[in-house]
Amino acid sequence: MTPNRPEELTEYSLTALLTPAGRPEEPADFDEFWRGTFEEFGTGPVAWERVRDLDATEAHHVTEIRFASSAAEPTVAFLMVPRVAAVVRRGLVIGHGYGGRAAPDPDQVPADTAAIFPAAPGTAPNTSSRFPALPDEHVLAGIAHRDTYSHRFAAADVWRAATVLLDAAPAVAGALDFSGGSFGGGIGAMALPWDDRFRRASLDVPSFGHHAIRLTRQCTGSGEAVRRHLVNHPEVGHVLGYFDAAVAAQRVRIPVHVAAAVLDPAVDPRGQFAVFHALTGPKRLTVRPNGHLDGPIAAVGERMSRQGATDFFALPDDHFA
Template sequence: MTTAVPEELTEYPLSVLLTPPDPPAAPVDFDAFWQNTFVEFGSGPVDWEVTEPLEPTPTHRVQRILFASSTGEQVVAWLALPHGPVTRGRVIGHGYGGRTEPDLADLPADTAAIFPVAPGQEANPPGRFPALSARHVLAGIQHRETYSHRYSAADLWRAATVLLDAAPDAAAALDYQGGSFGGGMGALALPWDERFRRASLDVPSFGHFPIRLSRRCTGSGESVRQHLRQHPEVRPVLDYFDAAIAASRIRIPVHVGAAVKDPSVDPRGQFAVYHALAGPKRLTVRGSGHLEGPIEELSDGLFRQATEDFFAAATIDRA
């Protein structure tokens, strides 16, 4: 059940959002934890199989697949492979709740893509983690090794391995794209995997927990905030899954979409991810995030176009 949040608490002046906050303190072994996680889950081969061919598009053939998750289960993904030569690759994350089909609308004709579904999320069969975001965000939170977000981030590495197995030429220009939950998971995954060239993170969640926990919201953060009232001992675990801390380790170019108004993901946390990035970065300021209506539709469209321009520019520079 979501919590109603007064509208005035979901919007901030742009001058406030463009001022970098004090960075959250990273655990002393933050890097070692994630490097070890990558070695454990992201550095080897990944078993996968095609389960169903889908109707091809004019530019791509599409397959539903299963691949071996970091949880030890099989998880669903979709592969989209160009009919013609492959010059780029893309791992595309999703928002909290999962996905039931791939979104192929803006996928360039030369780009091979994989659309993985995070462990426990919709399209996957019931397994280790619950599907409901309010429960998924708390699953395994008692310890950093068991937390659901560790496995969700790790499966992005594994999805990249599957994509490069299916389309080896994509290794020359592998990108990541994800929004909300997928934006936060992308930030956690990117610093440790040198295969990625560029990334686009839209309204990224899980950024700057001191900020994220300071305000009610309508998203998964509210479940965490309420849980900590009864279980304050798990608070240190969250620092290992702070997207703003992880962003300070990302050195590839990153495009961030951050909203000035968002009742689900605190805008201050979104901008904190952008501010923390250690490499070249580009910001698109969105009018809103996680809201229905014409401003949201316009924000979505502008950001998607900016993302395609961002990825395409790197291809032109390399040519």
């Protein structure tokens, strides 16, 4: 980095970003590992309980719950179920960024949608966990081995949250979608290929795409902790191969909307676009002017991403036939 041009603020041309980079290397047993993880954590019932009712919205009952995480500990989620059961048309599992989650976001949930907002292991409010909450620590937790890495359990809890939502609102079966941004977008890409209950997905500025590229650049996000850790522990590079969102995206067959930024100090834009390029099913791209920044222009980017996802989820199923 230089004082006058911080590397974190490198802006890439859209032409360059729309040109796919080479495919990231992947472990030979990538599919075997993830299918085994799904069999271990993504099948069967999931124990959950209501903790308290929160203020209802005009269209939804809102409830804080706890469910049994894949990390063998309770985690927090927030359920939003339409007040009138007959109006339920679809379900939505909503991931979060590395800032964690302390409450649901009603603005993301249309009136005809039942939704669950799970907190990834270690990020749940008012719970103890073997995973640290701070992003720079969470991103390194268990990284020495693929079976113990925090991201394995974060992806597994997407499946488990889906099971809870289907239990709470059975009518969403067959119309279950996923939405996640930043950390949640990358974790979502890892989770989606193995769970055929999901119909569509939207990934906003997804992280963890193409590690070989994203870790060449200093950043303000959790990737910087990984980049520095690799200097002294190059052996974890092999572990990261199992948790590359661009590798996982190659296995995603459902329709996916991606919002990717040309400027982002926290998540390398090249990694975001790598996730989009890797998708093999129907896909739609929203180009954001920036990500992970504050200010009026950043607010425009957020609105563009939200509207792109809303329009995408509203498309009729035969649009993708």
